[in-house]
Amino acid sequence: MGTLLVAHGTRSEHGVAMIGDLAAAMTDRLRETVRVAFVDVLGPTPSEVLAQHGDEPTVVVPAFLSSGYHVRHDLPREVAESGHRSVTVTEALGPSPELARAMLGRLLESGWRRGDAVVMAAAGTRDVHAQGQLRRIAAALSALVGARVSIAFAAPSQQSEGYPAVQEVVSRLRSDGAPSVAVASYLLAEGLFQQRLRDSGADVVAEPLGLHPSVVRLACLRRSHAGLAIPAVRPAVETLP
Structure with missing residues (x-):
């Protein structure tokens, strides 16, 4: 089972590093590798990362604070383009x-x-x-x-x-x-x-939300709750309610 944290993308080195740090914090807490992808500005894209990992069951966690266009349109398109047949997309981080x-x-x-x-x-x-x-x-x-x-x-x-x-x-x-x-x-x-x-x-x-403990906890909860509902093989993309 794999986990992919998907963020918007930014030209800010600090912003890119923060997403990497969030993935690292999730990796430590979940005890599994959390990969990173971006839907805009820079890569790798979700479709590129998913395509690299065949049909390994993967949970995609959108690192967005609301379910706008990128979450409801771009991300499903990226998953479909990857050809990956065992993906579950969780809710975005927000609202929560x-x-x-x-x-x-x-x-x-x-x-x-x-x-x-x-x-x-x-x-x-x-x-x-x-x-x-x-x-x-x-x-x-x-x-x-x-x-x-x-x-x-x-x-x-x-x-x-x-x-x-x-x-x-x-x-x-x-x-x-x-x-x-x-x-x-x-x-x-x-x-x-x-x-x-x-x-x-x-x-x-105030500073950005960043790696506030509530953010790390929420990201891990999104992943963990998705994992409870995923069988070993899933024939198509599913988005959790």
Whole structure:
């Protein structure tokens, strides 16, 4: 049985290293090798990695914080193109209460204090299904911080319809009288989007989720729960509900 961790891909060396480190942490915890692939920007692609390993039963864990276009369209296409006949694709990492707890942990590490206005900043998506999932995770974070959390996108608003850019939301909260504004990063790794959060003008900007224990635990749970449902041989691709 093999495990393949699939991420978006980034030109940031730190971002690529973080995905490799997450796979290594999963390897240690699961006691099996976890390989890595990327659906965009760089390789290897999921189809390339799967094709290299014949019909070894493989669990694919999407390292995405919501089930947007890449998870629901690109990843199934990659699996089909590989010709691999024994693949199960788990749910994406998000949404999950584990990620809300990870964001709270990062906020506390950054110096956030109760009473500060909180903005949850995601990468950005036009996918309405993924936007609905963002609202769910924002509601979970709101419950943890004890106040309504605003949603913003790190991508410019014209590139990701649905929510304004993080700088706009920070400015609005200040205009509304918030004495201090904190940004909770709903990003996995360092890169251009995380830098945009730091440039937003917020008083506090939390680090990316990265290798927070809740993230590692969640990734391993996705893999473990899939393994319970997989027979030795599977004739076609299956996506777990």
